[in-house]
Amino acid sequence: MTTREHVPLRTLTTFRLGGDARFVIDCENEADVYAARAFAKERGLPSYVLGGGSNVLAADDGYAGVIIRMNVPGIAEEAVAEDAARLIAGAGVSWDTLVAEAARRGLWGVENLAGIPGTAGAAPVQNIGAYGTELSGSLEWIDAVPADADRVERLAAAELALAYRDSRLKxxxxxxxxxxxxxxxxxxxxxxAYRDLASRKEAGEPLRTPAEVGRAVREIRAGKFPDLSVSGTAGSFFKNPVIRSAEAKALAERYPGLPVYPADEETSKVSLAWILDCVLDARGLSVGGARLFERQPIVIVAGxxxxxxxxxxxxxxxxxRVEEATGISIEREVRTLA
Ligand SMILES: Cc1cc2nc3c(=O)[nH]c(=O)nc-3n(C[C@H](O)[C@H](O)[C@H](O)COP(=O)(O)OP(=O)(O)OC[C@H]3O[C@@H](n4cnc5c(N)ncnc54)[C@H](O)[C@@H]3O)c2cc1C
Incomplete structure (x- = not known):
């Protein structure tokens, strides 16, 4: 466990924004987590758990508390059946490293989630998803420390209320x-099924193994998202709105071409990127150094x-502007570090 003082949050987040955190404690295991929480409590300071910092926006005036940074390492495989295996990963393992490990072992289930930044420990928090797959399809359980006690609880995926970019942990x-x-x-x-993957398949690209699919997904993503080594971003800043299907139908009649996907019996998901692009003409809209990404307006880039x-x-x-044009109140995907 290491403790640092006055650490710029721009060095811990992919937006590369934010003032200093008063303390940052890097935790390698359960005992470190308890010690970090005790450290914050003794000083009467709040604490905030951080992984790779790829889904948070830190404030310009920093964080006057303790950042508990999860670096728990390790990946282990357990055989569970002839046709299935369990991969267990420490919270600090890079998510994409875990996906690559699954592919290396010929295991299916998370290959469409290749290339998503961040850590394994944060993946269930918003039930990460991409290219028609969500973590909920593969997550079996998590080991987690509750807010009020120094103990580890094993929670089955079914207990986590995993939903579109949402969970009980959130x-x-x-x-x-x-x-x-x-x-x-x-x-x-x-x-x-996802269009970009289907068209690669049609073009004859071999997509027969988890490794081949993962590689294709990483390539597709590289063309869609800003390069993190060049630009600050936290990926999609907003969720796609999920609204009553009747409202979605009315909206699609008003704005022909609006992509609408049934979510459940009563609700549908509508494409916010399409609304920003085709209804609001908002691609590239900027405030100061922040702008909507030209190739994907749902993404905010900090220049x-x-x-x-x-x-x-x-x-x-x-x-x-979205609310004025469509009546939809949009939700943020990115979390405020506070
Ligand atoms: C370029 C780019 C593309 C992206 N594409 C996608 C995408 O396709 N799909 C998708 O779903 N997301 C995407 N994201 C968002 C992000 O990668 C995921 O949300 C990721 O899971 C965040 O991991 P992290 O370790 O960086 O979490 P952080 O940003 O550090 O934290 C995110 C939240 O999780 C909490 N948290 C972190 N670790 C833990 C832990 N161990 N225990 C409890 N709470 C914890 C934090 O308190 C915070 O509320 C993208 C981000 C970027 C920058």
Whole structure:
């Protein structure tokens, strides 16, 4: 366990924004987590759990508390059946490293989630998803420390209320994930329904193994998202709105071409990127150094000289304009580090 003082949050987050954190404690195991929480409590300071910092916006005036940074390492495989295996990963393992490990072992289930930044421990928090797959399809259980006690609880995926970019871990404060377990298949098949993958398949690209699908997904993503080594971003800043299907139908009649996907019996998901692009003509809209990414307007990019305040003002402007044009109140995907 290491403790540092006055650490710039721009060095811990992919937005590369934010003032200093008063303390940052790097935790390698369960005992470190308890010690870090005790450290914060003794000083009467709040604490915030951080993984790779790829889904948070830190404030310009920093964080006057203790950042508990989850570095728990390790990946282990357990055989569970002839056609399935369990991969257990420490919260600090890079998510994409875990996906690559699954592929190396010929295990199916998370290959469409290749290339998502961040850590394994954060993956269940918003039930990461991409290219027609969500973590909920493979997550078996998590080991997590509850807010009120120094103990580890094993929670089955079914207890986590995993939903579109949502989970119980997001709504109940204080859970700290120590490790996650994925149940993966040896006899899986590629899931290529998503347009970009389907067209690669049609063009004759071999997409027969988890490794081949993972590689294709990483390539597709590289063309869609800003390069993190060049630009600050936290990926999609907003969720796609899920609204009543009747409202979605009315909206699609008003704006022909609006992509609408049934979510459940009563609700449908509508494409926010399409609304920003085709209804609001908002591609490239900017406030100070923050702008909507030209190739994908649902993504906010922090350019040179940007501040967290710029991002906040841009996000507020977008939300207001979407509401004025469509009546939809959009939700943020990115979390505020506070
Ligand atoms: C370029 C880019 C593309 C992205 N694409 C996608 C995508 O396709 N799909 C998708 O779903 N997401 C995407 N994201 C968002 C992000 O990668 C995921 O949300 C990821 O799971 C965040 O991991 P992290 O370790 O960086 O979490 P952080 O940003 O550090 O934390 C995110 C939240 O999880 C909490 N948290 C972190 N670790 C733990 C833990 N161990 N225990 C309890 N709580 C914890 C934090 O308190 C915070 O609320 C993208 C981000 C970027 C920058």
């Amino acid at each position: 709504r109940e404060k204080g859970w700290i994930v120590l490790r996650i377990a994925l149940r993966l298949r040896r006899d899986g098949a590629p899931m290529l 040179d000289g940007a501040t967290a305040k710029d991002v906040e003002l841009l996000a507020e402007t977008v939300a207001r």
